[in-house]
Amino acid sequence: MEKRLLRSITAVLFALTVAACFVLLNFPDLHVYALQRQLETAGRGREGRSVLDLMRRETEILMGSETEPALKKQLRLELPKDVEENEVEIRGLYVDQTVEIVIPRMDDSYFYDYPMIGSSDHITDVKYDLEDGQGVIDIQLDGVFEPDAEIEGRYLHLGFLDPREIYDRIVVVDAGHGGSAVGATKQGIEEKNIDLAIVQELKKLFDEDPQNIRVYYTRLDDSNPSLESRVGLANALHADLFLSVHNNSTASGRMSGINGTEVMYRVSDESGRSKQFAQFCLDSLLGTLGSQSKGIVAGDEIYIVRTSEAPVALAEIGFMTNQEELDKLNSQDYQKKAAQALYQAVLRMLEEKDE
Ligand SMILES: [Zn+2]
Numbered sequence: 001m002e003k004r005l006l007r008s009i010t011a012v013l014f015a016l017t018v019a020a021c022f023v024l025l026n027f028p029d030l031h032v033y034a035l036q037r038q039l040e041t042a043g044r045g046r047e048g049r050s051v052l053d054l055m056r057r058e059t060e061i062l063m064g065s066e067t068e069p070a071l072k073k074q075l076r077l078e079l080p081k082d083v084e085e086n087e088v089e090i091r092g093l094y095v096d097q098t099v100e101i102v103i104p105r106m107d108d109s110y111f112y113d114y115p116m117i118g119s120s121d122h123i124t125d126v127k128y129d130l131e132d133g134q135g136v137i138d139i140q141l142d143g144v145f146e147p148d149a150e151i152e153g154r155y156l157h158l159g160f161l162d163p164r165e166i167y168d169r170i171v172v173v174d175a176g177h178g179g180s181a182v183g184a185t186k187q188g189i190e191e192k193n194i195d196l197a198i199v200q201e202l203k204k205l206f207d208e209d210p211q212n213i214r215v216y217y218t219r220l221d222d223s224n225p226s227l228e229s230r231v232g233l234a235n236a237l238h239a240d241l242f243l244s245v246h247n248n249s250t251a252s253g254r255m256s257g258i259n260g261t262e263v264m265y266r267v268s269d270e271s272g273r274s275k276q277f278a279q280f281c282l283d284s285l286l287g288t289l290g291s292q293s294k295g296i297v298a299g300d301e302i303y304i305v306r307t308s309e310a311p312v313a314l315a316e317i318g319f320m321t322n323q324e325e326l327d328k329l330n331s332q333d334y335q336k337k338a339a340q341a342l343y344q345a346v347l348r349m350l351e352e353k354d355e
Contacts, residue, residue, distance in 0.1 A: 048129030048138060051111050055126055058115040073148065073159030075118035075139075080106060085151045090158070092147050094216050095225045095233050099139045099147045099160065106135025122160055144216070144236045163237060167214035169350050171206075172234040172310070175199035175217070176246040179224030184249035184320045191247045191320060192222070194329050198245050198317065201332075201339030213350070231304040239310040241277060241349055243342065247329060248294075248316040259322035260292030261285045264299025264314040266306065273311035276352070280345040281313045288341035289334070291318060291325070311349070315342065 062068050069076075079088065082105060089102040103110075111128060116137070125140040145160035163170055176195040177183035183191030199217065206215045216237060218230040234242035250256050263285070265278035278296040286293055299305035299314050317338050318325040328334040 048127035048136065050125055051116075051128045051137075052123070052126040054111055055116050056119070059117040059119060062115060062117050069153075069155060071118050072150065072152070072157040073118070074120040075116060075158040077101070077116045077137075077156040077158065078114040079103065079151075079154050079156055080110070080114060081154070088151065088156060090147050090149045092145075093138075094144050095218055095229050097141050097144055097232075097236065099141065099145065099158075101137040101139070101156070101158070103135045103137070105133065106130065110135050118158075120160060144233065163214060168212040169214070170237050170239045171213060171215045171241045171243065171346055171350075172237060172239045173199055173202060173215055173217050174230050174242070174244040174304070175219055176244060177224065178219050178222055181224050184247060184253070186249070186255070186320045186326055189320065189326065189330050191249075194247055194317075194320075194335070195245045196220075196222070197332070197335045198338045198342075201336045202245075202342055205339060205343040209347075227303045231307050234312075235307075235309045241346060242304075242308045242310040242312040243277075243281070243346060244304060244312070244314040245338075245342070246314060246316050248319045249321040250319070253321065255321050255323060256319075257322065259319045259325045260294040261289065261318060262294035262316045263296050264302060264305055264316070265296055266308060266312050267298045267300050268306070269311060271311070273349075274305075274308075274313065277311045277345070277349045278313040278315075280348050280352075281315050281342060284341040284345040284348070285315065285317065285338065288337050288344075289317075289328075313345075 063071070079085075080103065083103055087104050091100045091102070093100055108130060116126070120141075122141045122143060122145060123139060124142050127138040127140070129136050129138075141160060144163060146163055146166060148159040148161045150157045175192075175198070177192035178196070179192075181192065183195065185191065196219070200220070203215070203217065203220065206213065216233055216239075218225050218233055230244075231242070233239075248262060250258055261282060263278040263282045266274040269275070275296065282293065282296055285291065294316075299312075302314060305312050305314055318329050320326050320329065
């Protein structure tokens with residue numbers, strides 16, 4: 001008697017499951033309607049709204065369907081019908097550990113009209129926002145990854161690659177200050193701009209370098225990433241070297257005769273590599289610029305020096321509070337020379353590792 005009852009219950013449950021599958025497969029509108037309701041009730045923050053849960057649910061529903069095209073990489077997005085392949089922009093915002101996808105002519109309903117599916121252990125959140133009629137999808141990751149995109153038909157396939165598996169060497173270069181944090185200011189000249197100009201020149205040299213060295217920059221514009229995210233970039237990448245470019249001023253900030261080049265290192269780096277890197281930077285800068293030596297000095301009281309896991313050097317190229325040096329620092333010729341010197345010091349330090 002009990003057995004028969006159990007069998008009937010099993011039969012009923014089976015019938016219900018089949019019916020549910022039939023409904024889901026044949027009435028996708030029900031699914032879309034449910035998603036739409038959910039989107040309408042979800043709150044929108046300043047940086048877009050999280051669509052990670054939505055993506056996970058869509059993945060669960062769509063991956064089971066046999067008619068779905070294959071998932072070639074970790075994620076798959078369907079592009080709106082009127083959007084061409086070359087209009088899609090994929091950017092690695094490395095300091096923010098984010099990959100950003102910008103698609104033109106999208107609207108608020110994108111995520112239920114064109115589901116994004118897939119999964120990666122490295123995704124911590126997915127946010128969607130509309131900016132000037134463009135859809136911006138921010139994929140937040142738990143580390144620094146290179147986007148690996150491929151567009152096939154109407155689908156964008158996206159994967160995330162570990163930079164350590166692509167590049168032989170990884171260097172992080174930091175231009176000091178930025179934005180409202182101007183650094184030292186003398187005669188209308190702001191340190192942040194000189195630091196950035198030198199780093200821009202340095203970038204030109206690395207861009208031409210034939211070796212498989214990848215350089216990540218904490219900023220290449222007038223932004224001001226937090227100190228945590230600057231050193232965080234180097235640490236997350238397990239960078240071979242971390243170089244920060246600054247310029248000095250006297251403690252009082254008054255113009256004076258004090259001038260010269262100084263490089264900070266991390267004393268607590270027991271390998272001695274930070275000290276060695278700082279020494280290479282100093283030697284190279286003195287040789288190229290002909291500036292006075294202020295030596296290599298302990299920089300452990302500086303947050304980014306103290307917390308860098310990579311061998312770190314913080315170069316103070318010259319004194320903005322010295323008229324002669326200020327004039328030089330403000331010239332492109334001197335900035336180029338400083339960049340050349342730092343470039344040589346980085347290459348020398350990277351070679352050192354091979355021995
Ligand atoms: Zn500075």
